[in-house]
Structures are given as C-alpha cells and as structure tokens.
Amino acid sequence: MPPAYRVSHLAALEAESIFVMREVVAELERPVLLFSGGKDSIVMLRLAEKAFAPARIPFPVMHVDTGHNFPEVLQYRDRRVAELGLQLVVASVPEALESGLVVESGDGTRNRIQTPVLLDAVEKYRFDALFGGARRDEEKARAKERVFSFRDEFGQWDPKNQRPELWGLYNGRHHAGESIRVFPLSNWTELDVWHYIAQEGLDLPSIYYAHERQVISRDGMLYAVNQFIQPRGTEQPFTAKVRYRTVGDASCTAAVESSADTVEKVIDEVAATRITERGATRGDDRVSEAAMEDRKREGYF
Amino acid sequence: MSTPTLAAPEQRAMDLLRFATAGSVDDGKSTLIGRLLYDTKSLFTDQLAAVEAVSAARGDEYTNLALLTDGLRAEREQGITIDVAYRYFATPRRKFIIADTPGHIQYTRNMVTGASTADLALILVDARKGLVEQSRRHAFLCSLLRVPHLVLCVNKMDLVDWSQEVFERIADEFTAFAAKLEAPDLTVVPISALKGDNIATRSENMPWYEGPSLLHHLEHVHIASDRNLVDVRFPVQYVIRPQSTTVTDYRGYAGQVASGVLKPGDEVMVLPSGLTSRIAAIDTADGPVAEAFPPMSVTVRLEDEIDISRGDLICRPNNAPAVAQDIEAMICWMDESRPLRVGGKYALKHTTRSVRTVVRDLHYRLDVNSLHRDEEAVELKLNEIGRLRLRTTAPLLADEYRRNRTTGGFILIDESSNRTVAAGMIVEAS
Ligand SMILES: Nc1nc2c(ncn2[C@@H]2O[C@H](COP(=O)(O)OP(=O)(O)O)[C@@H](O)[C@H]2O)c(=O)[nH]1
Numbered sequence: 256m257p258p259a260y261r262v263s264h265l266a267a268l269e270a271e272s273i274f275v276m277r278e279v280v281a282e283l284e285r286p287v288l289l290f291s292g293g294k295d296s297i298v299m300l301r302l303a304e305k306a307f308a309p310a311r312i313p314f315p316v317m318h319v320d321t322g323h324n325f326p327e328v329l330q331y332r333d334r335r336v337a338e339l340g341l342q343l344v345v346a347s348v349p350e351a352l353e354s355g356l357v358v359e360s361g362d363g364t365r366n367r368i369q370t371p372v373l374l375d376a377v378e379k380y381r382f383d384a385l386f387g388g389a390r391r392d393e394e395k396a397r398a399k400e401r402v403f404s405f406r407d408e409f410g411q412w413d414p415k416n417q418r419p420e421l422w423g424l425y426n427g428r429h430h431a432g433e434s435i436r437v438f439p440l441s442n443w444t445e446l447d448v449w450h451y452i453a454q455e456g457l458d459l460p461s462i463y464y465a466h467e468r469q470v471i472s473r474d475g476m477l478y479a480v481n482q483f484i485q486p487r488g489t490e491q492p493f494t495a496k497v498r499y500r501t502v503g504d505a506s507c508t509a510a511v512e513s514s515a516d517t518v519e520k521v522i523d524e525v526a527a528t529r530i531t532e533r534g535a536t537r538g539d540d541r542v543s544e545a546a547m548e549d550r551k552r553e554g555y556f
Numbered sequence: 557m558s559t560p561t562l563a564a565p566e567q568r569a570m571d572l573l574r575f576a577t578a579g580s581v582d583d584g585k586s587t588l589i590g591r592l593l594y595d596t597k598s599l600f601t602d603q604l605a606a607v608e609a610v611s612a613a614r615g616d617e618y619t620n621l622a623l624l625t626d627g628l629r630a631e632r633e634q635g636i637t638i639d640v641a642y643r644y645f646a647t648p649r650r651k652f653i654i655a656d657t658p659g660h661i662q663y664t665r666n667m668v669t670g671a672s673t674a675d676l677a678l679i680l681v682d683a684r685k686g687l688v689e690q691s692r693r694h695a696f697l698c699s700l701l702r703v704p705h706l707v708l709c710v711n712k713m714d715l716v717d718w719s720q721e722v723f724e725r726i727a728d729e730f731t732a733f734a735a736k737l738e739a740p741d742l743t744v745v746p747i748s749a750l751k752g753d754n755i756a757t758r759s760e761n762m763p764w765y766e767g768p769s770l771l772h773h774l775e776h777v778h779i780a781s782d783r784n785l786v787d788v789r790f791p792v793q794y795v796i797r798p799q800s801t802t803v804t805d806y807r808g809y810a811g812q813v814a815s816g817v818l819k820p821g822d823e824v825m826v827l828p829s830g831l832t833s834r835i836a837a838i839d840t841a842d843g844p845v846a847e848a849f850p851p852m853s854v855t856v857r858l859e860d861e862i863d864i865s866r867g868d869l870i871c872r873p874n875n876a877p878a879v880a881q882d883i884e885a886m887i888c889w890m891d892e893s894r895p896l897r898v899g900g901k902y903a904l905k906h907t908t909r910s911v912r913t914v915v916r917d918l919h920y921r922l923d924v925n926s927l928h929r930d931e932e933a934v935e936l937k938l939n940e941i942g943r944l945r946l947r948t949t950a951p952l953l954a955d956e957y958r959r960n961r962t963t964g965g966f967i968l969i970d971e972s973s974n975r976t977v978a979a980g981m982i983v984e985a986s
C-alpha cells in the first residue's frame with residue numbers, strides 16, 4: 256500500500272475527536288464546552304475550531320470559576336475567548352456562596368462545591384450537552400467512562416448503568432432536563448496532548464512551563480504560596496523551579512519540580528515521568544481509593 | 557525502551573492499534589494487561605503504590621495487578637470486572653488502546669462493545685484447563701464483529717511445566733475451531749502473564765516456541781490493509797455553512813471517511829437522491845488535501861449545488877451501497893429490562909442516519925456456546941444473539957457488515973427509555 260495512506264496515531268485521535276464534536280452539534284440542541292484554561296480544554300477548543308472551520312465554533316464555552324484562580328489562567332481564558340469570538344458563560348462559585356446555593360467545605364477547597372454550581376448553570380441555560388476535557392488515562396473511574404456519558408436530571412452518573420457504545424455510533428438521546436457529558440479526548444494520553452500542543456503550536460498559560468515560585472512542601476507535594484495557601488506550623492516557604500501539570504483549583508493544585516521551560520522539554524519530561532498527573536498534583540484525589548468515582552456520581556466532571 | 561524515544565517528534569507519527577481482551581474469569585486477563593503496562597513502563601509509581609496498598613490491606617499474598625484495571629468500587633469489592641475499561645500504552649512503534657472486557661456470559665454485551673472497534677482481539681486460556689466453552693464463545697463473538705486479527709494466548713504455561721505438548725494440543729484444537737469461523741488471521745502464543753514469559757521478550761523457558769513475543773506481534777501485526785480503500789463511502793455528518801461576512805457562499809459536507817479514497821475531480825453520487833456531481837475540493841482546517849481516506853475527518857465540497865443533508869452518503873456512481881428498507885441482520889440484544897420481540901419498534905442509528913424500524917421476523921436465536929440455531933425462539937433476552945429481519949421507515953445506505961464495519965453496523969435505541977438496546981450487523985440489505 257502506498258505510504259501516503261498512513262495515518263499517524265495523533266491524526267487518528269484528532270479525526271475521532273472532530274467526529275465526536277460534529278455528532279454533538281448535529282444531534283443535540285444546546286451544547287457548551289467546559290473551558291477552564293487548562294491544557295486539555297485548550298486542546299479541546301482547538302479541535303472545535305478545526306471541526307467547524309471555516310465557520311465559527313457553533314456553541315458557547317463555560318468556565319466554572321471556583322474563585323481560586325491562577326491569574327495567568329484567567330487572562331489566557333479571556334484572550335482566547337475574544338480571539339475566537341465566543342460567548343463565555345461563567346458559573347461562579349463565589350456568587351453561589353453568596354446566594355447560599357452552596358456553603359464552603361470544612362477544608363476550604365472548592366472541588367466538591369463546584370458540582371452544584373455547574374449543575375445550576377446547566378439548568379439555567381438549558382444546556383443538554385457538555386464537552387469536557389477528561390481523559391480515560393487520568394484515573395481508574397474515568398477509564399470506564401463513555402465518550403457520550405448520560406446524566407439524569409440531577410446530573411448524576413450511574414457507572415453500572417451506562418449505555419453500550421459501539422463503533423462510532425453515539426447515542427445522545429435524552430429527555431428534557433437530562434444531559435450528556437461528552438469527552439472528545441477520551442482516548443488521548445497526557446503525552447498525546449503535549450505532542451498535539453507542539454504540533455499545533457498552541458500557546459498555553461505560562462504556569463505550564465518551568466518558572467521560579469515561592470512554595471511550601473505539604474504531604475509530599477509542592478504548593479505555591481498565594482492568597483489561598485499559606486504556610487502552616489513548621490512549613491517553611493522556599494523558592495523552587497516548578498511547573499504545573501494540571502490546572503485546577505489554586506487552593507489544592509500542586510506544582511512539580513521541573514526545569515522544562517519549552518514544549519519540547521515538557522514532552523521529554525512527561526515521557527520520562529513515573530507519576531500520574533493527578534497523583535502528582537491533586538490533593539483532592541488522594542482522599543480515598545474511590546474519591547473520583549464518588550465525585551463523578553454526584554455530577555462532577 | 558529509552559524514554560527520549562517516546563518523546564521524539566517522530567512519535568507523533570506512530571500508528572494506533574486498538575485491541576480487545578477476552579478470557580474467562582481467572583485466566584489471567586488483568587494480570588496480562590498489568591504485565592504489558594509494566595513491561596512497557598506505562599505504569600506509574602503512584603498507581604503501583606496504590607495497588608500495593610490495597611493488595612496488602614486485603615491480605616493478598618502478592619501485588620494484585622488486576623486491581624489496576626478493576627476501577628469501580630463494586631468491582632473491587634466483588635473481585636470481578638463488570639464493564640469495559642480502556643487502557644493506554646505506547647512503545648516507540650505504536651500506540652495501543654486496550655478495551656479490557658469481562659469474560660462472563662452475562663457480559664457478552666461488553667465484549668461485543670469492546671470488539672466493535674478492535675483491530676485485534678486477545679483471547680486467553682488457562683493452559684491447565686485448555687479450551688472451555690467461553691473460549692469458543694469469545695472466538696465466535698470476535699468473528700461476528702469481524703475483528704481482523706485474533707491472538708490466542710495460552711497462559712499459565714509455568715503451571716504445565718512449559719510443555720510444548722500441552723500448548724500444541726490447545727493450539728491445534730483452537731485453530732480447527734477458528735477455521736470454521738473464518739477468523740481472518742490467527743496467531744497463537746504460549747505465555748506466562750505472571751512471570752512475563754513471551755510477553756515483552758521471548759521466553760527462555762520455552763525454547764521450542766519459535767514465534768514472536770506477544771508484544772512484538774502487537775507492534776508488528778500488519779493492520780494498514782485492514783482498511784477498506786476500495787469502496788468510497790462518505791456519510792455526511794454535518795453541513796458547514798458559515799454565517800459570516802468574510803467567508804461567503806461556502807457549503808461543505810463534513811464527515812469522517814468510512815472507506816475508500818476520495819480525490820478532487822472524482823465523479824460522485826449522493827444517496828439516497830442518486831444525483832451526481834464532482835468533488836471540487838476536500839478541506840481541512842489545515843488547508844485543502846489531495847486525497848481523503850479512512851479515518852480522516854474532512855469537509856467535502858462539490859461542483860454542483862445539490863441538496864444534501866446529514867444522513868446522506870457520498871459514493872462513486874459505479875460502486876454504491878444498497879438503498880434499502882428491508883434489512884437482514886445479526887443482532888446482539890443488550891437490554892436487561894425488556895427482551896426483543898417480533899413487532900417491536902425502535903429507533904435505529906446507522907452511520908449518521910437515524911430512522912425508525914420494526915422487527916418483522918426473528919429467524920433464529922443462536923446459542924453462542926454451541927452455535928446451535930434455535931428456530932423456535934420468539935424473543936431475544938439480554939446478551940442473546942439472533943438473526944432477524946427489519947423494515948425501516950426510510951432507506952438505509954447500507955453494505956454488508958462483512959464488507960464494511962462502518963456502513964454495515966447499526967444500533968437500536970428504545971424510544972421511551974432512550975437506552976441503546978442492541979448492536980446490529982447487516983447480513984443483507986434490499
Ligand atoms: N502461575 C500463574 N498464575 C497466573 C498467571 N496469570 C495469572 N495468574 C493468576 O491467576 C489468577 C487470576 O488472574 P487475573 O489476572 O485476576 O484473571 P482475570 O480474572 O482473567 O482477570 C491470579 O491469582 C493470578 O496471579 C500465570 O501466567 N501463571
């Protein structure tokens with residue numbers, strides 16, 4: 256066979272993700288793309304751009320704003336949304352705290368209380384399809400998630416009652432009030448995402464690359480000292496060269512020591528690393544063996 | 557494998573191989589997957605540490621690699637696998653997607669799901685037990701779903717003294733069975749998943765075995781020609797018509813090439829209308845391309861303005877699928893709440909086309925273990941497979957599944973619960 260008919264794994268993944276996005280727009284009424292300014296959602300937005308070119312992306316983006324943000328990420332979000340001419344919906348945890356929809360959790364992290372805020376926005380805007388950037392390689396419960404993942408009217412996931420997903424035949428049917436979470440990056444790994452960022456020349460928030468920062472060491476992880484994280488007890492702040500592998504709630508996302516300040520160096524580092532990205536950076540997933548499964552059942556992304 | 561290799565820019569150009577695993581409970585499926593991940597350095601230390609901690613807490617005598625794949629709480633509690641889990645690993649030659657499917661008969665639907673997109677299936681048997689009823693069922697399901705490559709792994713060779721005789725007896729018996737199923741390409745490998753023999757490297761305990769290690773086979777099995785590059789089939793997924801002042805008069809048909817090779821200038825026919833035109837251009841966001849072939853997602857523009865919408869299909873005038881409302885198909889029923897019955901009405905999704913359908917006739921139910929056909933059957937329950945005839949409200953643009961997995965496969969959806977209730981493989985369309 257002529258070599259021209261070869262398709263690289265990255266091209267195959269891209270083609271599959273574009274197919275998924277077009278299915279959603281063709282079959283569902285009101286899709287929205289969850290855009291956090293994290294690398295996975297940046298890649299997802301790029302795929303959306305490619306799927307509908309030369310037309311504009313035919314849906315809005317939504318940011319679930321915990322109020323615990325990295326300023327670099329917010330700036331990035333606003334710039335990207337303006338460049339693409341998109342509508343941005345902000346589902347705000349601080350506003351929900353003020354209105355009493357949610358109350359601050361004991362440990363001050365806002366991972367769990369994001370869920371009702373997200374679900375409230377979904378109801379208000381009547382979104383019926385939510386694109387999320389989650390990947391199956393991230394975590395064990397995610398490994399069993401469908402590409403089109405059905406949620407009942409309470410936004411809940413029932414892992415034992417998932418729709419079989421055959422060939423590329425996705426079933427997005429639902430009744431009013433129910434919705435579908437769609438994960439176009441299901442089959443991508445962290446390394447694939449970085450190779451794609453390099454291939455597409457995608458620009459990322461600066462905190463993904465190595466930089467110097469005041470940090471403290473807590474539970475074996477490095478946390479930036481900022482308005483949300485202050486040294487406790489005997490913790491001594493020190494300067495370290497770090498980067499972020501994931502960008503989540505700034506009050507519980509840890510950095511990793513790194514000197515990778517270009518995309519090529521990050522790829523080298525990711526290919527060599529021996530710790531999963533959530534294990535290295537998420538205080539929230541360490542709580543129990545089934546922490547992620549429990550949060551997902553409740554409607555978490 | 558040295559790490560810089562996986563990081564190199566050429567690694568963007570690896571191929572992708574999707575495979576499904578099947579085996580009975582305790583044949584060593586989870587151990588094998590754990591071993592493949594471990595030997596390709598795809599396991600992370602925190603995953604391993606978590607598994608070690610859980611193993612120790614449960615009182616397992618060794619680190620139970622199966623815990624890596626058994627992700628849901630219920631599975632860990634019951635020590636079984638209840639759903640399809642997807643795993644990823646890469647070597648410098650290929651990226652692999654594993655669909656890890658449970659083996660029990662009550663999970664036939666999960667195996668069908670995993671096999672539907674697989675390039676290759678791994679079937680495990682325990683060398684001490686040899687072929688069991690389940691092994692035959694797994695092989696049958698792989699052939700029903702037309703998985704192009706089959707690998708039988710005879711596992712636990714360490715427990716039969718690495719015996720060539722035991723291996724050959726099982727290999728011969730399976731080969732004879734597979735021949736009846738028209739399994740397209742079969743390879744048999746003696747392994748020990750636990751000890752790592754013939755997984756990433758050739759075993760020193762079985763010098764009589766002259767074939768490749770399992771990983772070597774996975775890296776080298778020739779999959780490029782599995783794609784159908786002959787029959788042009790382009791199901792229209794979405795019509796792109798920018799509402800913009802800068803791009804005017806653009807009308808493109810977006811979709812993923814199911815099979816065949818499309819080129820600008822080609823004469824094409826649009827179904828179901830039968831109207832013809834030529835391809836003016838094939839666009840992607842990175843610019844126009846000279847050819848499109850599977851699995852590319854592209855946007856096709858035609859020279860003439862004809863009315864085309866989602867669910868239509870672009871093909872060549874001299875090579876078209878059937879435009880058919882009477883469909884003969886094999887069905888795997890996947891719904892536990894209600895069985896399939898003659899007269900039942902469902903929504904049917906086939907490529908990008910959705911229609912309604914009624915079951916006109918159930919010819920037989922197939923016993924997936926004995927392959928016996930029960931012609932008296934009046935319904936299909938969860939995990940049962942049968943041959944039936946459907947009538948659709950609008951035509952399908954259909955090929956036989958054996959010729960084209962994309963234009964030959966469909967799903968049935970229950971219109972009240974919206975659940976996906978069946979997988980269908982077209983045998984004949986008219
Ligand atoms: N001796 C031996 N034991 C094995 C081998 N592969 C798996 N086992 C054991 O067989 C049991 C079942 O394995 P598991 O991977 O959970 O099987 P699964 O049910 O197919 O996923 C476990 O006790 C494994 O340690 C092997 O190659 N040799």
Ligand SMILES: [Mg+2]
Nearest residue numbers: 585586622637
């Ligand atoms: Mg298992």
